[in-house]
Amino acid sequence: MRTITLFSFLLIIIFSGNAQSFELFDFNTSGDFQPKYFTEFNGILIFQAKDADGVELWKTDGTQTGTSKIKDLNPNGSSNPRNFIPFNGVLYFTATGGLWKTDGTEIGTEIVAQVTPEGKLTVSNNLLFFVAGNNTNGKELWKSDGTEAGTEMVKDINPGTSNSLQFNSQIIAYNNEVIFAANNGINGKELWKSDGTEAGTEMIKDINQFGMDGSNPMHFIEYKGKIYFAASDIQNGNELWKTDGTSSGTELVEDNSTDDLSSNPAKFVVYSESLFFQAESDDNKGIEMHRYNLTTNAVQRVVDIYDGSGSGGFSPAIEYNNGLYFTASKPETGIELYVRRNGSTILSEDVTPGSISGAPTAFCNCGDKMYFRAYDGNENALFEFDTTGNATKIKPNSATNEPFFISTPTELFCFKNELYLAGNYTSSGYDLWKYTVNSTLSIKDDKYNSKSIIYYPNPASDKITITSNNSTNINQIAFYTITGKLVLKEDVNHNEITTSIKNLNAGIYIVNIKTESSSFTKRLIVE
Known part of the structure; x- marks a missing residue:
């Protein structure tokens, strides 16, 4: 039988808050490393980056020793690998000289055709x-x-x-x-x-x-x-x-507009059984969020962000915590973050209070958090957003510079439940950083004591049953170790679910349970 130590139990008692860390991967000591086009393939992260050989193909397993250049594809300069896509068990991409493929090793990286x-x-x-x-x-x-x-x-x-x-x-x-x-x-x-x-x-x-x-x-x-x-x-x-x-x-x-006028639909995204996009209706309301639903077979404007004839726009960003997040604009706030959830649309985060735009971009979900780049009134910074709707600026303790260049697009990527990005935080240049959240959950949250969710048995060794005591269904359950690592996640849509935990090691886990209307967190002991 699997056993659990008293030490492990004590860990969960004292565990609280968001322990976090940044790690610098600087593999170009003479300039900017400039990593971009992150792609996960066969348990490694593949990307392009720059060193003395130019811009070439690199990989990392998340460690310093496991980070290396795969191959110098163009000995006479940069190969600029990009457009990665898995196909027939290997990763294909474009680079100088033609169409290439790689299995993540030097010997397994070769040109396919000179087109x-x-x-x-x-x-x-x-x-x-x-x-x-x-x-x-x-x-x-x-x-x-x-x-x-x-x-x-x-x-x-x-x-x-x-x-x-x-x-x-x-x-x-x-x-x-x-x-x-x-x-x-x-x-x-x-x-x-x-x-x-x-x-x-x-x-x-x-x-x-x-x-x-x-x-x-x-x-x-x-x-x-x-x-x-x-x-x-x-x-x-x-x-x-x-x-x-x-x-x-x-x-x-x-x-969606009369006569030969155009509504100019664009920026399509599918969410909650509907097709959302930006368009302009013929009632002088400007360019706003619209929705097409196949059941009703009708196009309708969802919300008028910019009151009157001005255009609020609609730039879909990411789906997070059962909501569709997007950016839009109005004079009072500038370009800021909005969310559509359960049929309602609200301003989610005014990153830069007042009329100055926070202009959030580069969205990425990692663990149970959402991350993005935005302007806070002083610099373009990295923000962490949680299920309670709070956005917090985060940066390394060693940071001395504004992390993101205005002219350079930011790319955030989640790999092995850790966030990867290129940033100019220190004098080392525009390099690869890894952000680790040791825990995104806090046992001091009152939601732990909520009686709206019942789960049993606890301790458990084979399976647990989770029941919602109100009329809402459970949408998702996620199991985290006490260090914040996601080890099991299931998307569901039932009032009561039974989940196998046979593959979990003995220990203490944090179980995040999301319903149609809220989010709850429970502590589980696996024997």
């Missing part, structure tokens, strides 16, 4: 799809099966040297095909699809049949089994459309 993909890679129908160009065909749709022989142009959609796609063209996977916008030189930029064969690459529908400008489809997103996007035609302007990949199944969802 240079432009933009992101998309996996569909057991193929990699991307945009690439040459002097003969211009920028067109390409594919790869992961081999040099199997990497080729799918179709010269716009014959000759003219481009049918652009370097930033969005390609979305859908039903073993890809959907994208392309210009064949006749119809303008219209809606296309491909299964990876020349014969199976075709225009789905000529949405705007007047002139050569095309309908310019963009902002593709899958929702309820179909692809939604914005497109323009001469009758309706730029509005919300959907497609199932067929001409007859491609149709206008709703003309």
Whole structure:
């Protein structure tokens, strides 16, 4: 039988607050390390970074000794690896010289084909799809099966040297095909699809049949089994459309503005069974958050952040604690953080009080916290946000500089329940930092004593049952060690659940239980 020591029990009694630490990973002593494009693959974190050899491919397991350059892909300069995507058990990416792949080792990192993909890679129908160009065909749709022989142009959609796609063209996977916008030189930029064969690459529908400008489809997103996007035609302007990949199944969802005016839908995100986006209605309320729900089959403005004709905008950030967080603006607060939860929309955090914008960006969930970059009135800083709705600025004790360059986008990434970022905190430069939260939970919180949640048995060795005593369902349960490491999480939607804990080691755990209306934390002894 698993046993638990008295020492472990005492640990949970004295444990309280947010013990936290920052660790610097400086592997370029002569300048900025500049890590970016973090990607988790096979238990390691892969990214690009800079040292004396230039910008190359690096990895870390979260330790100093486990951090190293995988390979110098371009001995004559920088290779700039990016656009990482898992495919057939290895990680593919773009870099100087062509399409590459890696298994995380030097010997397992090699070039696939000497074609240079432009933009992101998309996996569909057991193929990699991307945009690439040459002097003969211009920028067109390409594919790869992961081999040099199997990497080729799918179709010269716009014959000759003219481009049918652009370097930033969005390609979305859908039903073993890809959907994208392309210009064949006749119809303008219209809606296309491909299964990876020349014969199976075709225009789905000529949405705007007047002139050569095309309908310019963009902002593709899958929702309820179909692809939604914005497109323009001469009758309706730029509005919300959907497609199932067929001409007859491609149709206008709703003309959200009268006559030929445009609502210009953009920034789509799926949340709580609905499609949210920013758009402009025809009632002179500016650009605000809108919602389309398939059940009601209607588009409606959700909230008017900026009262009157001004535009509050809507920039979806992240889903956290059962809410959709986004940024919007109004004169009184500037650009700040809002949340939509349980049918209501409120200002969540005014990072910089008054009319100055906090402008939160670079959102990331890690453990049971949310992190983001924002301006606090003095500097662009890192903030930690918890389920109670409190945002706290955090930084290393050794910090002497403003951490984030205004002109440099910030990227936050959660790996092994620790936060990774590039920051300019000290004189060492713009380097890799790891932020460890030893615990995100406090036993002094009154929620521990709440009788709204019952759990038994405790101690336990095989399974526990958790019951909500009120009318709300349990949405999620998460088990943390006393050092704050997440070891088990389940998403549920029931009033009572029974969960196996057979795989947990003997010890004391903090169990965070989220319901439809609140969050509770309990202490569990596993024998």
